[in-house]
Amino acid sequence: MARGPGLALPLLLLAAVTRHTAAQPNCTCPTNKMTICGPEAPGGRCQCRALGSHHLVDCSTLTSKCLLLKARMSAPKSGRALVRPSEHALVDNDGLYNPECDDHGHFKARQCNQTSECWCVNSVGVRRTDKGDLNLRCDELVRTHHILIDLRHRPAARAFNFSDLEADLRRLFQERYRLSPRFVAAVHYEQPTIQIELRQNASQKALGDVDIADAAYYFERDVKGESLFSGRGNFDVRVRGEPLQVERTLIYYLDEKPPQFSMKRLTAGLIAVIVVVVVAIAAGVAVLVITNWRKSGKYKKVEIKELGELSKEPSL
Numbered sequence: 001m002a003r004g005p006g007l008a009l010p011l012l013l014l015a016a017v018t019r020h021t022a023a024q025p026n027c028t029c030p031t032n033k034m035t036i037c038g039p040e041a042p043g044g045r046c047q048c049r050a051l052g053s054h055h056l057v058d059c060s061t062l063t064s065k066c067l068l069l070k071a072r073m074s075a076p077k078s079g080r081a082l083v084r085p086s087e088h089a090l091v092d093n094d095g096l097y098n099p100e101c102d103d104h105g106h107f108k109a110r111q112c113n114q115t116s117e118c119w120c121v122n123s124v125g126v127r128r129t130d131k132g133d134l135n136l137r138c139d140e141l142v143r144t145h146h147i148l149i150d151l152r153h154r155p156a157a158r159a160f161n162f163s164d165l166e167a168d169l170r171r172l173f174q175e176r177y178r179l180s181p182r183f184v185a186a187v188h189y190e191q192p193t194i195q196i197e198l199r200q201n202a203s204q205k206a207l208g209d210v211d212i213a214d215a216a217y218y219f220e221r222d223v224k225g226e227s228l229f230s231g232r233g234n235f236d237v238r239v240r241g242e243p244l245q246v247e248r249t250l251i252y253y254l255d256e257k258p259p260q261f262s263m264k265r266l267t268a269g270l271i272a273v274i275v276v277v278v279v280a281i282a283a284g285v286a287v288l289v290i291t292n293w294r295k296s297g298k299y300k301k302v303e304i305k306e307l308g309e310l311s312k313e314p315s316l
Contacts, residue, residue: 027048031059031231035049035057050063050071051071052067055105062177062210064104065213110138111127117132118131119136122255130261143201148196154245154246164240166187172237173215176218177210179198183198201256223246
């Protein structure tokens with residue numbers, strides 16, 4: 001049976017789409033394994049969407065931290081999760097939460113974690129204000145422009161050569177995380193502590209540049225054995241062939257504007273620390289005053305005694 005010209009064109013298009021789809025047996029996102037991927041229109045092209053938000057992600061670069069946290073919270077709770085939970089994910093110790101992301105995948109300035117308790121966050125998603133109710137206003141998303149990654153490596157027979165260590169870490173951020181070299185401000189090393197400084201203000205970041213917040217988060221997950229990549233191999237940093245084994249990671253964030261915390265909201269533990277510090281300072285001052293007073297008193301007694309002995313001497 002002959003096919004009419006009106007039917008031939010749709011059949012040809014269907015065949016082309018079928019061939020294109022069949023040529024993509026590995027439809028995955030190499031930079032984000034917390035995605036659902038599949039052929040989507042037009043042309044059956046492979047596209048990936050983040051878990052939890054169904055946000056379309058660009059698999060040629062890093063996914064924003066906001067979308068990654070949201071995907072983490074929506075990961076299956078039974079069986080083996082894609083990424084293991086970690087109590088050290090956020091420096092402010094608020095722990096993981098299900099964030100609200102904007103259309104670009106960035107954190108919204110105000111977060112409420114699907115409750116009536118809200119707070120303001122910076123561009124890294126870390127809380128920078130006291131918690132309040134739904135009336136809390138967060139006028140802007142304050143940018144984190146300086147990130148300090150503080151590492152402690154496992155004991156080694158000898159210290160790493162600093163030049164080699166610095167070169168390998170800079171290469172790591174450029175090649176694995178695609179962060180421009182100009183944003184790796186400095187690397188410091190004093191065995192066994194390594195510090196990596198990332199700096200990037202709003203005026204420096206151009207369209208297409210990887211954000212230092214995302215690079216730092218990917219690095220943190222890599223160091224903790226929870227890599228977010230699905231196609232770049234395991235995290236393995238070597239300095240002249242010797243593996244860099246990290247046993248502790250702390251990340252500090254500095255915003256373009258200071259945080260807004262009030263003393264009344266301080267936790268009992270932090271208040272106790274402040275009290276201990278104040279008492280220690282007061283005790284130190286007291287000891288210093290008493291020591292100086294005793295020294296001064298002894299000097300005066302000796303001076304008076306010498307004057308008395310002089311007065312008893314016969315005049316010539």
